[in-house]
Amino acid sequence: MSRKLLLEHINVPGINTLEVYRQKGGYRAVEKALKTLTPEEIVEEVKKSGLRGRGGAGFPTGMKWSFLAKPEGVARYLVCNADESEPGTFKDRYLMTYIPHALIEGMIVSSFALGAKVSYIYVRGEMMPQIRILEKAIAEAKAAGWLGKNILGSGYDLELYVQPGGGAYICGEETALLESLEGKRGNPRIKPPFPAIAGLYGCPTVVNNVESIAAVVPIINDGGDEYAKIGIGRSTGTKLISASGNLVKPGVYEIELGLPVEEFIYSDEYCGGIANGKRLKATVAGGSSVPILPANLTLKYANGEPRLMSYESLSEGGFATGTMMGSGGFIAFDEDQCIVRNSWNFARFYHHESCGQCSPCREGTGWMEKVLHKIEHGHGKMEDVDLLWDIQRKIEGNTICPLGDAAAWPVASAIRHFRDEFEWHIKEPVKSQSQNYGIANYANPIEKAPVTEEK
Amino acid sequence: MLKVEEQTPVVFSSELIAKFDEVKSRYPADKSKSALLPLLHLVQAEFLWVPTSAMDKVAEYLCIQPIEVYEVATFYTMYFLKPQGKYALEVCRTGPCCLVGAEKILNHLENKLGVKEGEVTADGLFSFRGVECLAACGFGPVLQISPEYTFYENLTEASVDKLIEDLKIKS
Numbered sequence: 001m002s003r004k005l006l007l008e009h010i011n012v013p014g015i016n017t018l019e020v021y022r023q024k025g026g027y028r029a030v031e032k033a034l035k036t037l038t039p040e041e042i043v044e045e046v047k048k049s050g051l052r053g054r055g056g057a058g059f060p061t062g063m064k065w066s067f068l069a070k071p072e073g074v075a076r077y078l079v080c081n082a083d084e085s086e087p088g089t090f091k092d093r094y095l096m097t098y099i100p101h102a103l104i105e106g107m108i109v110s111s112f113a114l115g116a117k118v119s120y121i122y123v124r125g126e127m128m129p130q131i132r133i134l135e136k137a138i139a140e141a142k143a144a145g146w147l148g149k150n151i152l153g154s155g156y157d158l159e160l161y162v163q164p165g166g167g168a169y170i171c172g173e174e175t176a177l178l179e180s181l182e183g184k185r186g187n188p189r190i191k192p193p194f195p196a197i198a199g200l201y202g203c204p205t206v207v208n209n210v211e212s213i214a215a216v217v218p219i220i221n222d223g224g225d226e227y228a229k230i231g232i233g234r235s236t237g238t239k240l241i242s243a244s245g246n247l248v249k250p251g252v253y254e255i256e257l258g259l260p261v262e263e264f265i266y267s268d269e270y271c272g273g274i275a276n277g278k279r280l281k282a283t284v285a286g287g288s289s290v291p292i293l294p295a296n297l298t299l300k301y302a303n304g305e306p307r308l309m310s311y312e313s314l315s316e317g318g319f320a321t322g323t324m325m326g327s328g329g330f331i332a333f334d335e336d337q338c339i340v341r342n343s344w345n346f347a348r349f350y351h352h353e354s355c356g357q358c359s360p361c362r363e364g365t366g367w368m369e370k371v372l373h374k375i376e377h378g379h380g381k382m383e384d385v386d387l388l389w390d391i392q393r394k395i396e397g398n399t400i401c402p403l404g405d406a407a408a409w410p411v412a413s414a415i416r417h418f419r420d421e422f423e424w425h426i427k428e429p430v431k432s433q434s435q436n437y438g439i440a441n442y443a444n445p446i447e448k449a450p451v452t453e454e455k
Numbered sequence: 456m457l458k459v460e461e462q463t464p465v466v467f468s469s470e471l472i473a474k475f476d477e478v479k480s481r482y483p484a485d486k487s488k489s490a491l492l493p494l495l496h497l498v499q500a501e502f503l504w505v506p507t508s509a510m511d512k513v514a515e516y517l518c519i520q521p522i523e524v525y526e527v528a529t530f531y532t533m534y535f536l537k538p539q540g541k542y543a544l545e546v547c548r549t550g551p552c553c554l555v556g557a558e559k560i561l562n563h564l565e566n567k568l569g570v571k572e573g574e575v576t577a578d579g580l581f582s583f584r585g586v587e588c589l590a591a592c593g594f595g596p597v598l599q600i601s602p603e604y605t606f607y608e609n610l611t612e613a614s615v616d617k618l619i620e621d622l623k624i625k626s
Contacts, residue, residue: 075483087549087588125496125533126589128604161481166492166531169587183491183523185530201486244551244592251593288550288588329592331551345550349587355530 002269003230005218005238006211007254010098016133018140021101027146029220033109034154037220042113046216048224050236055081055172055209056287056327058311061216062224067196068114069204077205078116080107080213081177082123082130085169087288087349088329091240092210094252096123096130099214100137104160106213108146109220111158114206118159121210122177125165134162169353173401174207175199176355187355188401209327211240232258235310239328245283246334248272259309261285262299265332278334281439282418285314286326288346289406291413292339293323295439319413335439339418340425343411344372350407361404364395368411375422378429385422389415465509467516471501475516487517491527495534500602503543504535532586533601540575540582542622543601546610548585551592556610560596561585563612567619580626581619 014020021027033042047062068076080103084092096103103121111119123131138160141147149157163181165171171180175189178200199205215237219227228236235257241264244250249272255264264270265280274280280295300306302321307313311325333342351365371388374380392408399405415422425432467475474497475490482489491513498509510524517524528534535543546552546561561572564583568576575582591597594608598615600622607618 084590085588088551088592090590090592090594093590124590125492125531126586126599126604129606159481163481163489164493164496166495166527167533167586168531180492181489182486183488183517183527185526201483242593244595245554284550331554331592333554337554342550342553345548345553349549352587 002254002256002259003238004254005227005230006095006099006102006214006240007252015099016097016101016137018101018137018144021099025221026101027105029105029217030108030146031152033112033220034152034156039113039115042109042220045219045224046113049215049219049227050224050231050234051212051215051219051227052235052311053209054211054215054239054328056086056289058325061208061212064196064208065110065114065206067194068206069197070115071204075118075201075203076114076116077200077203078107078111078114078119079177079181079200079205079207080119080121080210081172081174081207082121082127082210083165083172083177084127084210084327085124085172085353086327086329087346088242088244088284088331089287089327090242090244091252091328093127093130094242095210095214095240096127096134100130100133101141102214102217103134103210104137104141104146106216107160108141108151108158110206110208110213110216111160112156113216116206117157118161120161120163120181120200122163122165122171122181124171125167128164131162131164138162168355169349170355170401170403173403176401177207178205185355187357188403190400230256232308232310233312235312235325239309239325241309241328241330243271243330243332245332246275246278246337247332248275255309257308257310258313261307261309261314264309264330265299271332274332274334276334278336279439280332281335281337282333282339284323284329284331284333284410286324287329288331288349289402289409290324290326291319291322291409292342292417293321293413294417297321297417319409320416323413336436338376338436339414339421340372340376343414344369344376346410347372347407350403354403354407358399358404360395360398361407364391364404365407367391368407372411375425378425378433380422380426380429382423382426384426385415385419465502465506465512467509467512468501471497472516479517488519488523490517491519491524492531495524495528499534503541503602504538535601538575539601541580541626542582544581544583544598545586545589545601546583546598547587547589547591547595549588551588552595552597555595557585557596559612560598560610560615563615567616580623 009024051061052058168186170176171186176186180186195205283298314325347369351369356362392411395404396408421437478490478493514521514524596610
């Protein structure tokens with residue numbers, strides 16, 4: 001069994017209550033931070049831990065904190081990004097549902113470190129049940145003196161509020177989130193200035209993902225150096241992986257970074273293999289925005305070495321033969337799934353969610369959706385594949401925020417690795433409506449699931 | 456689009472205004488526009504949709520222009536700009552849920568309820584629509600029912616049938 005830092009007590013009955021959470025050692029980090037550490041020392045511990053942003057970008061959290069401007073007499077804000085909307089990702093929902101106090105404890109310690117007197121947790125509006133859970137937990141914490149005025153007699157005041165979103169993927173982008181929190185449309189801002197200089201209400205602001213903030217708790221309890229011992233290379237600590245698709249046991253798993261991908265998919269401790277005894281065709285390893293990989297490249301690099309669940313290993317080979325860790329939304333496709341249909345589905349998603357500010361994204365995502373719809377439904381022409389390639393090239397890198405890239409990459413990687421399947425749809429317009437292409441030769445499929453082999 | 460015929464006169468109860476006041480207290484005094492999204496959720500919970508007349512009253516309450524409310528209400532997908540069924544069923548239709556049968560659930564709902572996506576059943580009880588990723592991919596197919604946003608996971612055609620029957624009895 002690997003080490004669990006965030007989900008260690010997930011199965012303890014009543015862990016969602018303050019009482020049980022305290023019995024299991026909860027709020028120790030607040031006591032330690034407020035009574036024995038200075039804000040600078042906390043930032044230093046987080047830097048030492050090597051913690052990288054768990055929302056998708058993987059930027060070092062401690063470094064992000066150290067960029068926060070501290071002009072005299074100006075309020076500073078910490079905003080937690082709980083707008084979890086990346087297809088394939090559902091870890092933050094899980095954490096907030098079952099251990100809400102882990103997030104609240106992390107928010108108190110982090111707010112203290114950053115000097116924020118008011119902090120917000122921006123939760124996507126659809127998660128009303130989680131909003132109710134968090135509000136209840138905040139009320140509990142406040143009644144017990146963990147929030148409010150003069151916490152633990154330290155002289156530090158903090159108010160924590162939950163803000164619901166309105167249903168928009170784009171608000172997971174930090175500047176769009178801040179716009180939304182200010183009561184506006186979720187249009188991302190042009191950077192610079194970065195939120196660390198001018199964020200919420202024009203004040204210095206840090207925006208961190210739920211999981212990043214929760215991870216601050218074990219970092220303060222055990223020390224940054226201890227946290228950095230877990231994991232591999234620059235991928236330190238543990239990571240929550242949301243596993244979905246055609247798996248025996250989909251769900252949220254906490255892994256030590258560096259776990260072999262093959263073990264994650266096939267071992268009974270994790271996903272337990274591909275459902276219904278089928279073979280793995282492809283995976284999207286880090287949420288819908290990252291490149292899709294065929295089974296062989298998911299499990300091994302192009303040179304045959306095993307691929308690991310870490311920031312570096314998942315991106316080994318660049319976009320030619322690799323992918324990205326992203327938010328840890330791991331989607332598995334079995335041999336019966338159609339890559340063209342999935343690409344169309346994702347393209348529709350990005351078209352739907354584009355905020356419309358930048359023309360390449362607003363127009364390009366719609367074109368990609370239409371062309372993919374055409375191919376999927378048997379009306380495609382051979383030149384459409386090149387057209388798709390051309391469109392995605394013209395979106396990538398040409399937009400204010402990364403939604404454009406996120407829309408382009410899945411299409412590009414699907415064509416890169418599964419071009420034959422697109423061409424088959426075009427050559428076989430009738431057959432492709434009633435049959436699936438199956439596993440392709442070029443994808444060098446795993447002949448049998450290893451689990452079956454062992455039996 | 457906002458249409459003239461959707462102008463329904465609304466009255467905000469004193470309980471609702473009290474909730475508005477509580478939300479507004481979460482932000483700095485000169486930043487009360489931040490309350491806009493939560494306020495629109497409160498309006499929708501009360502009226503089951505967000506009529507234009509209610510948006511105007513929210514604008515008045517927050518001392519902002521009505522257009523500032525319209526642009527937000529039309530940008531975000533959760534605000535219903537026309538009346539829905541008492542139970543508005545929202546089925547996730549994004550990739551991971553489709554790998555485990557979300558499209559089948561959507562088709563089944565259409566047949567079962569006898570209305571198309573976005574329409575309301577004759578008894579006013581149900582409406583349904585496909586929505587984008589609800590962040591519950593490992594437990595798909597999933598649907599949520601507003602205004603409470605209760606979640607139903609690992610759906611099958613049979614479990615959807617049962618859910619609808621239960622809701623009929625409940626009403």
